[in-house]
Each structure stands twice: as structure tokens, then as C-alpha cells.
Amino acid sequence: MLHISTLHYMVLSAALFLLGVIGVLTRRNVVIVLMSIELILNAVNLNLVAFSHYWQGIQGPNALHGQVFAIFVITDAAAEAAVGLGILIAFFRNKETVNVDEVNLLKW
């Protein structure tokens, strides 16, 4: 328990991923669902950077592929958050609610 190995970071990343999944599946507020998605992406980023650190021990200081991947994931999260919040604003303007339960215009 005292020496922090790669497995510690993987377990932490899995726990954060589970918290994000619970947030996406159980909350009614769209803003909180979007924030849970950001939590999921952060868990994945932590995993990637932890593995990059692991490979640096094997291949030398230039095995930074995990960190580059994490930078791309952050970029992607920014784009997705912007578009998701734009959709939220458009929906709120029409229906005056932020609950995912009430996004049911296509229901028969």
C-alpha cells in the first residue's frame, strides 16, 4: 500500500470512471450529466498519463505517447462540452426545462 505503483493509478481511474458512469445514468439535470461525462474523460486521461509514466521506465524519457493522447482527449472534451452546452441552451430556450426526462418530443 505504501509504494505507489501503476496499479494505484489504474484503480483510482476506474473509481472515477464508475462515479462518472453513475452520474450519467442516474441524474436528471443535463448540466450534471455533462459534468459527469467530463469526469469520465478525466479518468481516462489519468490512466493514459499513468501508462506513459510506466513506459518511460522501459523505453526512456521520450515514451510520451500517453501524454500526447491525453492532450488530444482534453481538446476533444473542450469541443464536446462547447457543443453540448450550445444544445442545452437551444433546448432550454424552447422548453424551459433542463431535465433529461422531458426530452421526449420524438416519443410516440
Added chain:
Amino acid sequence: MNPPVATPFFFYLLSGTMLIGGILVITRRNAVHSALALIAALLAQAGLYLMLYAPFVAGVQIILYAGGIMVLFLFVIMLVNLERAQKERQFNKQWLVGIAAAGALGGLFITIYTKGKGIFPDHAMPSGLEAQNTQGVGVLLYGQYMFAFEIASLLLLVAIIGAVVMAKKRI
């Protein structure tokens, strides 16, 4: 020999902050409270990146994620009137199924991690990891991953246009 930066105290402190922040994000009734808890979790994650000898990603995380994306979230929360949503029921009707699915996924994670514990053994780390980090990331980003870099900038352009079009009153 590397000075031992990855002390267990900092790891458990930062990971405890992240987990508490995550739990607060998914359980708070007020959306602003959730956003602030997420900012705390992101800053703790930047600390964990520093422990993993990744100062460039830690800087990107603080500037972009905590300072850009979360500020965008807070702007939208202030723009959208959430007063009425705060008084309603907070959790779905299918919250039990959601927690069961997350529990199944957690069981899968536990099985995989206990069976494959020895796959990632510890290696001796080379010295001077922080000194060459930004140069190394730059070499990879503009060399091997140049195509992905250009596609990411195209993605950001599309996201800008999409966000502006979605939020306009009259297109």
C-alpha cells in the same frame, strides 16, 4: 537516483480530493456546487499529473480544463435558469438499474485488476524526466502525431461553428 516525489501522502491526499469531488459532482442538488466540486477534482488531478512527471499535461489541464471548460460550464449554468430544476426530483426513475449497471462494471474492473496485478511491474525511472518533458511532447506532437494535431484543430473549428449556430436565436 530520482528524488522520491511520489510519496504516498500526496497520492492519497490528491486521490481523496478527486474522489470526494467526484462524489459531490454526482450528488449535489445545486449545479454550481457540482461545478465547483469538479474544479477541485480537476486541480487535484493536475497535482497527480505532476507526480507522474508530466508537467506539460498538468499545465494544460489547469489552463484548459479548469480555467476554460469549467468556466464555460459556470457561464451556461448562470445563463440557464436552474431555480425551478433545483426543487424537483434529482434522480432518474431508473436510478436502480443505473447503479446495478455501474456495479457490474465495477465488478468487472475488480476481477481484471486482481487477476492482472503483475502485468505492470515497477521499473527504475531514468533521471531528468521533467527537464525534457515539454520538448519531448512537442517533438511527438509536431512530428509523429502531426496529422492528428491538424484534425484536432479542424475539430475545434467545427465545434466553434456548431456552438455558435446552436446558441443563436435566429439562424
